[in-house]
Amino acid sequence: MLPEIKGLNEECGVFGVWGHEEASHITYYGLHSLQHRGQEGAGIVVTDREKLKIHKGMGLVNEVFNPDILDGLTGTGAIGHVRYTTAGGSDFINCQPLQFNSQTGSLALAHNGNLVNATALKRQLEHQGSIFQTTSDTEVIAHLIKRSGYPSIRDSVKNALTMVKGAYALAVLVEDFMMVALDPNGLRPLSIGKLGDAYVVSSETCAFDIIGAEFVREVQPGELITIDDEGLHIEAFSPSTKRTICSMEYVYFARPDSNIEEINVHAARKNLGKQLAIESPVEADVVTGVPDSSISAAIGFAEESGIPYELGLIKNRYVGRTFIQPSQALREQGVKMKLSAVRGVVEGKRVVMIDDSIVRGTTARRIVKLLREAGAKEVHVRISSPPIINPCFYGIDTSTKGELIASSKTEQEICDEMGADSLSYLSVDGLMTGIGRPAVMENCGQCLACFTGQYPTEIFPETDHPYDKVLGGK
Secondary structure, eight states, X not given: OOOOSOSOOBOEEEEEEESOTBHHHHHHHHHHHTGGGOOSEEEEEEEOSSOEEEEEEESOHHXXXXXXXXXXXXXXXXEEEEXXXXXXXXXXXXXXXXEEEETTEEEEEEEEEEETTHHHHHHHHHHTTOOOSOSOTHHHHHHHHHHSOOSSHHHHHHHHHTTOOEEEEEEEEOSSOEEEEEOTTOOSOOEEEEETTEEEEESSTHHHHHHTOEEEEEOOTTEEEXXXXXXXXXXXXXXXXXXXXXXXXXXXXXXXXXXXXXXXXHXXXXXXXXXXXXXSOOOOSEXXXXXXXXXXXXXXXXXXXXXXXXXXXXXXXXXXXXXXXXXXXXXHTTHHHHEXXXXXXXXXXXXXXXESOOSSSHHHHHHHHHHHHTTBSEEEEEESSOOOOSOOOSSBSOOOGGGOGGGTSOHHHHHHHHTOSEEEEOOHHHHHHHHTOOSOGGGSSEEOHHHHOOOSSOOOOSSOOTHHHHTTOO
């Protein structure tokens, strides 16, 4: 694999349509707009009101689907998914949506997030006779639904959701309606829009702009919404909810043209850059951002500091996800295939390099080296988020503390290791100010666990836990 520019990856994106004659085509465009959330696999399931049909595969959306395939997916309802692997393996069998067939009807699920109690739930389900075909925790939800025993699929879904913990934006499709749900903490974004008489659901609102849909509302924490020909049917499956959306959605994951809780992502990132300039000023000649998610913060830093913003780093958009590298030496230089420093901008200059985060430190070190090799006189690194010192258990690929450089090294040690002249992070208070959240951390509406270690849910160990009893375990 060619080394990635970034060190963080989010698990996936979910999209759905109900009541449109070209549901598969609309879903294709929706998934294309969510491609940044997952590049390893894509899939679409449609319903013609009598049966479900599925197509999925490994690769990008436009690699998995073509016009003939989409034309064959006839139906007026659909759910789709783009995947980045965190839970389960990077295999075709784990591509979503997952479809299940039974004598009582078919069921398809698409899930964004990660269940913190999936391992123990799976162990108990296997003890009761369930056989799993994938290593994805999404299949755990399907088994819980089918084992709930309620005559109504809605009640079965509600019951299943009371047994899972963690982060999930979930779409469920059956023959004659669709359901969407969000975990009681609302850790992942999920919105509903209207396209003519049809309803659409998306992990991000940017997809609505692509297909010409109008934003209606966000799915609220702990809500299960059924979408059918009569419209939206909203009910709560959790009596206790508290919005704690992932802070990294604003910092890095979401597209700049998306809105989350009425906050535009580009505007939030630009404000983070302004706050960073206030907290960590530096004398320099140019400001540049690491493409793409740090550009907004770099513009904000430049505006606040008065230092000119320049395109000092350029991303090569035509490099694929893999590249033939015949030697280790070329593999180490792989970052240059995806990112280049503009010598005419940085040569002889004191450069402020804005990035949104440092995870393992490898990428930041390579980018500082690129700027040095292009003739930068000084390189000052400014990070538009606090140090990531704790692992994420909700769908981001930082599952161990040991892989996080800020958990074991001081700011100066990281700076020295990167070869930078200075390094500063944004404070937690600065993050909340930039995004526009309340100053009281307990009611801030965001998950700050990777910065503070305060997780919004209990983190279950791999051994026994209370949910064993729910499933009848011993």
